[in-house]
Structures are given as C-alpha cells and as structure tokens.
Amino acid sequence: MAEKKVALTTLGCKVNQYESAALEELFRRRGYQVVDFDSPADVYIINTCTVTHLGDRKSRQLIRRAGRTNPGAVVAVTGCYAQTAPDEVLELEGVDVVVGAGRRADIVDLVESASKGRKVKAVEDIAGCREFEELPGESHQGRVRAYLKIQEGCENYCSYCIIPYARGPLRSRAPESVQAGVRSLVKHGFKEVVLTGIHTGAYGRGTGGGVDLVQLLASLANVPGLARLRLSSLEPNDITPELLDLVASGPPFCQHLHIPLQSGDDYILKKMRRRYDTGFFRRLLAQVRDKLPEVGITTDIMVGFPGEEDEHFRRSCAFVKEMQFSALHVFKYSPRRGTPAANFPGQVDPRVKEERSRELINIGHALARSFAARYLGKTVPVLVEQAVPGFTAREHAGPLLDRTAGEHREIYEGLTENYVRVFFPAGEEWRGQLADIKVTAISGTGLKGRIIYK
Ligand code: 5AD
Numbered sequence: 001m002a003e004k005k006v007a008l009t010t011l012g013c014k015v016n017q018y019e020s021a022a023l024e025e026l027f028r029r030r031g032y033q034v035v036d037f038d039s040p041a042d043v044y045i046i047n048t049c050t051v052t053h054l055g056d057r058k059s060r061q062l063i064r065r066a067g068r069t070n071p072g073a074v075v076a077v078t079g080c081y082a083q084t085a086p087d088e089v090l091e092l093e094g095v096d097v098v099v100g101a102g103r104r105a106d107i108v109d110l111v112e113s114a115s116k117g118r119k120v121k122a123v124e125d126i127a128g129c130r131e132f133e134e135l136p137g138e139s140h141q142g143r144v145r146a147y148l149k150i151q152e153g154c155e156n157y158c159s160y161c162i163i164p165y166a167r168g169p170l171r172s173r174a175p176e177s178v179q180a181g182v183r184s185l186v187k188h189g190f191k192e193v194v195l196t197g198i199h200t201g202a203y204g205r206g207t208g209g210g211v212d213l214v215q216l217l218a219s220l221a222n223v224p225g226l227a228r229l230r231l232s233s234l235e236p237n238d239i240t241p242e243l244l245d246l247v248a249s250g251p252p253f254c255q256h257l258h259i260p261l262q263s264g265d266d267y268i269l270k271k272m273r274r275r276y277d278t279g280f281f282r283r284l285l286a287q288v289r290d291k292l293p294e295v296g297i298t299t300d301i302m303v304g305f306p307g308e309e310d311e312h313f314r315r316s317c318a319f320v321k322e323m324q325f326s327a328l329h330v331f332k333y334s335p336r337r338g339t340p341a342a343n344f345p346g347q348v349d350p351r352v353k354e355e356r357s358r359e360l361i362n363i364g365h366a367l368a369r370s371f372a373a374r375y376l377g378k379t380v381p382v383l384v385e386q387a388v389p390g391f392t393a394r395e396h397a398g399p400l401l402d403r404t405a406g407e408h409r410e411i412y413e414g415l416t417e418n419y420v421r422v423f424f425p426a427g428e429e430w431r432g433q434l435a436d437i438k439v440t441a442i443s444g445t446g447l448k449g450r451i452i453y454k
Contacts, residue, residue: 003033005033005043006042007036011046011048011059014196015197041150046080049080050081054334064094066094067070076099077092077097078107079101086121096115098121099123102129110122126165127169131208132207143268143385145190148181148194150203151198151199156235158262171209172203175211179220182223188223191226194227194232195217200213201237201238221253227251231258235275236284244290256295256418256419263312267307268307282322296371298325299323299329300331301329304356306341308333308346308349321367327371327419345364372442380420380437381416382416382437384430391414412424421446
C-alpha cells in the first residue's frame with residue numbers, strides 16, 4: 001500500500017509552530033509521509049489560533065482549502081480555536097475531527113478512528129488539566145532556529161485575552177526534559193533554541209518544573225554546541241535582576257527580550273488588567289538597559305481597546321517612542337467571547353483601529369530603523385537562516401557595493417543576537433553557520449552587508 005500522506009498548516013504563535021512540528025513527528029512515527037499543505041493528502045491538520053477574530057477567520061479559510069484540495073481526505077482541526085469553540089468548528093463543512101489542547105498526543109489514533117461522515121470530537125475541559133503534555137519530535141523542525149516549549153497555560157486573565165481559556169492552568173515541563181530537548185536539538189544541528197511558552201516567565205509556578213526560570217536557564221548555559229538561547233515573550237513583572245544578570249553573562253543567552261507592553265496609557269493598562277503601569281515599565285527598561293547595553297527590546301502593543309480615546313492613544317504612541325523598542329507587533333483589539341472586555345462600553349470603530357494600527361506600525365518601522373542604524377559600518381555575528389527567494393545578489397549590491405557579492409548569486413537572511421534581520425550574499429554552505437557580517441546599509445527595517453571571511 002502506498003504511504004499515507006499528511007499535510008499540516010499552522011496559524012499563530014511560536015508555541016503553535018512548535019506543536020505542529022511535534023504533531024508531524026507523531027504522524028511520521030506511524031508511517032505517514034508529511035507533504036505540503038497545498039498538495040493532495042489523506043489527512044489535513046489545521047493548527048488554529050484564536051487570539052483575535054482573524055485567527056478564527058483564517059482557520060476557517062484553511063479548513064475550506066483543505067476540503068477543496070482533496071474532498072475525500074480526513075480534516076482534523078486542533079489548536080486554540082478548536083479548544084475554545086469545538087462545536088462551532090465541528091459543524092464547519094468538511095471537518096471530521098476536532099482535537100483539543102489536552103489530546104494532541106492522541107491525534108493519529110483520533111484521525112484514524114474518523115472516517116468521512118462520522119465526526120469525532122476529542123476536546124476536554126482544559127481548566128482541569130494539570131500536567132505538562134510531553135510531545136516528541138522537536139528535532140525535525142526544518143530550520144536553523146528551533147522552538148522548544150517549556151511551559152503551558154496562563155492564569156493572568158487579562159481582560160481582553162482568551163488564551164487562559166484555550167490553554168488552561170500553569171504547568172511546566174520538567175527541567176530534565178527541557179535539558180534533554182535542548183541537547184537533542186543541538187545534536188540535530190540547531191544552533192539556536194528559542195524557549196517558548198504561553199506565560200514563559202511563570203516557568204516553575206503551577207504544576208511541574210520544580211525550579212524557576214533562572215535556575216532552568218542557568219542549567220542550559222553550558223550545553224556544548226548551543227550557540228544561542230533566546231527567550232520568547234516575558235511579562236514585565238517576571239523580569240528579575242537575577243534573570244538580567246544571567247542574560248548579561250553573554251552567550252548562549254541572546255541580548256534580546258520581548259516584553260509585551262499592550263498600552264502606554266495607565267488608564268487603559270488598568271482596564272486591561274495588566275499588573276504594572278507605565279512608571280513601572282519605564283523603570284524596568286532602565287534596569288534592563290543598564291545591565292544589557294546591547295539589548296534589543298521588542299514588544300506587543302494593542303490599539304482600539306474599549307474606551308481608548310484619542311488622548312490615550314496619543315500617550316501610548318509617545319510612550320512607545322520613549323521606550324525605544326527595536327520592533328513592535330501591533331494588534332487591533334478584537335472582542336473575544338467570554339472575556340470581560342468584550343462587554344466593556346466604548347468599543348472602538350474598526351476604521352479608527354485601522355488608522356491607529358497604521359500609525360503605530362509606522363512608528364515601529366522608524367524605531368526599528370534607528371535601532372538598526374547603530375550597526376552601520378560595524379561587524380556583527382549573524383546566524384544564517386535561508387535564501388530570500390527572488391532577490392539576487394546583484395540587486396542587493398546596487399551601485400555602491402559591486403564587489404561584495406563575490407561568487408554568491410543569492411541573498412541569504414539571518415538574525416543578529418538582538419533580533420535585527422540582516423541580508424547578505426551567501427550560499428547554502430552558510431546555512432546554520434554564524435557569519436560575521438560587515439554592515440553596509442539599512443534595508444527596510446533591517447540591515448544589509450557582506451560576510452567577512454576569517
Ligand atoms: N485582541 C487583539 N490582540 C490581542 N492579543 C491578545 N488578545 C487580544 C485581543 N483580544 C495580543 C496581545 C498579546 C498578543 C500575543 O496578542 O498583544 O501580547
């Protein structure tokens with residue numbers, strides 16, 4: 001019999017990407033071939049996101065697309081949209097299986113027990129889930145940087161956020177398992193590991209873990225062959241002097257922190273049920289920069305939260321500029337069913353959200369360019385990731401840089417330690433290597449340059 005084929009697609013955050021890599025591995029172990037989402041397959045998996053209504057909408061589009069590519073295939077939906085609206089998802093045309101957040105490990109059996117016309121719902125109440133679900137397969141992510149999930153769940157209940165309902169209570173992966181995971185990734189050739197979670201800074205709180213985040217990180221500092229260890233999003237309240245001292249100790253710790261601000265206005269922060277004000281945030285960033293002079297600080301910021309008037313938005317913009325973030329992820333507030341803010345008065349007109357979003361995105365680009373500019377003329381280590389399709393070395397070089405491409409005809413991209421994207425001529429032999437790049441110009445919100453051969 002021909003090998004069965006499975007195709008996955010992933011929406012949303014790094015945790016979802018990590019989990020999709022693990023799901024692929026579960027299928028591989030059962031003899032499936034993993035193929036592109038756009039090609040014919042026997043099974044389609046849509047790993048959904050529901051952080052905003054756009055996540056739901058895109059999830060539905062992908063479900064429809066799977067049905068069109070092969071109407072006879074089994075379509076299984078998992079992820080946060082599936083967990084929070086299982087019946088709605090199950091009723092969508094073409095959906096055969098809905099797999100909740102606590103049942104990922106059983107996905108192959110669930111898919112095989114389904115057949116066209118007999119729908120399977122495997123979704124449990126995540127609020128009672130106390131165990132960190134171990135998933136295999138992190139070694140098979142087809143990239144240079146690998147994600148590793150160390151923590152699951154959130155109990156912060158910010159007033160806008162649906163994620164605590166989708167992901168459940170705090171639980172942490174055992175430190176030995178994290179260490180084994182990192183070692184295994186390094187053995188498979190990954191140079192950079194990004195530690196991810198839903199509330200990563202809460203590592204060790206709730207169930208599992210046994211050590212705190214700083215202890216966990218310290219235990220990973222000397223893994224042989226690990227060039228870079230990056231942390232994904234950390235709440236402002238979770239950043240301690242001990243954590244900063246550890247990151248300041250240098251490699252493998254990347255001089256990059258993603259610290260979600262959400263709003264730069266104290267009234268809005270309070271309504272959001274964030275646990276800090278702008279004064280706290282300002283003092284925090286001063287401490288961070290004092291200990292980590294090269295740090296890049298990126299953030300998430302939301303526009304159009306209920307009650308956000310022009311004056312609040314103006315203060316938010318001014319604060320974002322003052323904080324000198326090196327990149328912004330801008331979100332338009334989206335009311336999520338079951339969250340308090342969905343029923344707050346003063347919901348903002350979508351056109352106003354759109355305008356504010358555009359303005360903040362522009363502010364973000366300007367901040368990114370000015371952060372990048374500090375590297376002009378300098379040489380920085382970059383982890384080489386992949387070729388940029390449709391972009392040749394000749395275009396890259398331009399009139400000023402005619403000698404720099406050397407024999408390379410393709411442009412590659414990679415990141416600095418502090419998360420600035422850099423473009424440079426290179427070849428496949430550079431993939432996964434740390435290259436010293438002499439920076440020659442700003443390119444969009446990143447940099448371009450050329451490899452300095454040692
Ligand atoms: N609407 C818009 N953005 C949201 N986020 C979380 N909930 C919502 C919502 N209801 C954003 C926050 C968070 C990021 C991952 O998603 O900015 O940091």
